[in-house]
Amino acid sequence: MELYKVLEERRSVRKYKPEPVPGEKLEKLLEAARISPSWSNLQCWRFIVVSDRETKKKLASSMPDNNPAKRSVGETAPLVLVLCADPKESGDQDDKDYYLLDSGLAMQQLMLAAHNEGLGTCWVAWFDEEVARKACEVPDSYRIVALSPLGYPEKQPSVRPRKDIGEIVFSEKWGSPFKL
Numbered sequence: 001m002e003l004y005k006v007l008e009e010r011r012s013v014r015k016y017k018p019e020p021v022p023g024e025k026l027e028k029l030l031e032a033a034r035i036s037p038s039w040s041n042l043q044c045w046r047f048i049v050v051s052d053r054e055t056k057k058k059l060a061s062s063m064p065d066n067n068p069a070k071r072s073v074g075e076t077a078p079l080v081l082v083l084c085a086d087p088k089e090s091g092d093q094d095d096k097d098y099y100l101l102d103s104g105l106a107m108q109q110l111m112l113a114a115h116n117e118g119l120g121t122c123w124v125a126w127f128d129e130e131v132a133r134k135a136c137e138v139p140d141s142y143r144i145v146a147l148s149p150l151g152y153p154e155k156q157p158s159v160r161p162r163k164d165i166g167e168i169v170f171s172e173k174w175g176s177p178f179k180l
């Protein structure tokens with residue numbers, strides 16, 4: 001698929017078909033994450049691919065009931081990804097915790113590759129980290145940055161609104177309207 005089409009069409013998917021994710025597709029997605037850029041190329045991320053029904057239920061139990069992605073993690077998606085990162089394996093220049101950026105970029109590359117393969121994902125950050133840690137036996141030195149369901153979307157979700165370019169881009173100086 002053309003890159004701009006992938007960027008435009010990707011949505012957070014919260015409803016999944018039960019069909020399994022083919023191994024060769026999963027491999028492509030993980031490869032997309034593996035080659036992502038990172039602070040000093042330190043690659044602080046680790047991914048756990050969860051297919052076990054009980055573990056998925058435990059991960060869902062880390063999410064509040066009103067998290068709209070809860071059912072996809074606990075019941076409908078055939079796989080759940082757990083994004084972990086070691087803050088010490090990245091930089092924190094000027095108090096900016098680059099492990100979040102490194103792992104977020106890797107996850108985004110994976111999510112775009114997933115859409116390109118006809119698969120859905122949803123970034124999930126609203127969960128209890130310690131409950132998720134126990135579910136997957138993640139060592140204390142790693143933060144659990146996100147979860148994501150992974151599978152074939154039941155349907156393409158509708159487009160969420162975005163701010164206009166004029167609201168988020170300036171020319172030359174802060175506040176000066178953007179001109180091409």
Ligand SMILES: Cc1cc2nc3c(=O)[nH]c(=O)nc-3n(C[C@H](O)[C@H](O)[C@H](O)COP(=O)(O)O)c2cc1C
Pocket residue numbers: 010011012013014067068069070122123124125126127157160
């Ligand atoms: C850092 C981050 C955390 C998020 N956490 C959740 C979450 O816990 N549950 C959920 O259903 N969606 C979550 N989302 C998905 C956003 O709600 C979604 O990206 C946004 O509404 C835009 O919709 P779209 O991804 O379909 O374009 C999260 C997204 C990001 C980037």
